[in-house]
Amino acid sequence: MATASVNSILLSSEDPAALARWYGEVFEAPVSDDAGPYPVVDLDGFFIMFDRRDDVSGPNRDGARTILNVEPDDPAAVAERIDALGGEWVSPLENRDGHLFATAKDPDGNWIQLVRLSDEAEVEMGQPTTPFPGFAVRDIDETAEFYSTVLGMRVMRNSMGILMIRIDRRTTAIAYPKPDHEPAAFTILNIPVTDIDTAVADLAAKGVTFLRYDGFPQEENGVMKNNGPSIAWFTDPSGNVISVISREG
Known part of the structure; x- marks a missing residue:
């Protein structure tokens, strides 16, 4: 097992x-x-840090030597923003056998590759090698719709019909059907957010109803504040409890 990991580039x-x-x-x-x-x-x-050095000036004239691979949720939208900012393309966005690829230059000439693999390739390559969460649901189809449409997560199915829910680039949860499913008596997933009031409003606009607990000092929108990180709870279609929780204390 590797004893180091990469979490940033300068x-x-x-x-x-x-x-x-x-x-x-x-x-x-x-x-x-x-x-x-x-x-x-x-x-x-993954953190991109930016610095000024006395021995660096002008554009990068050898951008192909080091390419930053980025896996956006919507490569086409990213490509549009690059165009709007006057970006230069090494290779424009294209579909290669179900995978999306593009390579652009940033304003300093550094190369960036946009990558979005097909669901089939992600499932094949994304078999967990580290601990991962899993939970039961009553219906796979309604679960897939909720986590993709309401929560905006990438949802894939493996060969057994089990859902692979991409929480973020580092964490994939599995959801499996259980006919006699009973919701857990605890929160199965906490989702950190930057602005909890905005996150709650966005979810409410999508039809999410927030839970209220006796004795908890929750505001009108369901958010509990001033008692640790701000937090609000709701359920998925199977009754499993999920929270959005502020990154700020």
Whole structure:
């Protein structure tokens, strides 16, 4: 087993702040200017840091040497934002046997490859090699619809008909049918969010009803605040309890 992992990359630039803003706009990702000496873009737990170095100037003239692979939920939307910002394409977005690929240059000439593999390839390649969550549901189809349409997660099916729910790029949960399913008496999934009131409003607009618990100081929208991280609870179609929880304390 590997004893190290990769969680960030450092891009040097004559204008690190501008380059960070470009990545933030292209990938609709938060840009932090208070993370020490570097602006940082958070791509689902992988961090792109930006720095100014005396020995780096001008564009990267050998972008093919190191290519940043990014797996967006919607490559076409990302490509449109790159076009809108005047981006340059090495290879425009194309479908290769069910997989989507594109390679673009950022404003400094660094190469970025957009990748979205087919569900079949993701299932084949994504067999868990580390601990992963799993839970029972009463109906696979309604579960797939809820987690994909309401929660916006990527949902795939393996050869046994079991759902593989991509929580984020690092975590895939499985959901399996159980005819006599009884919902768990605890929260099966906590989803961190940046703005909990906005997240709750968005889910409510999609028909989600938030739970209320006796003795909990919940606000009108169902959010409990000032008692640790802000949190609100709801259920999936099988009655399993899920929460959205603020990243802030």
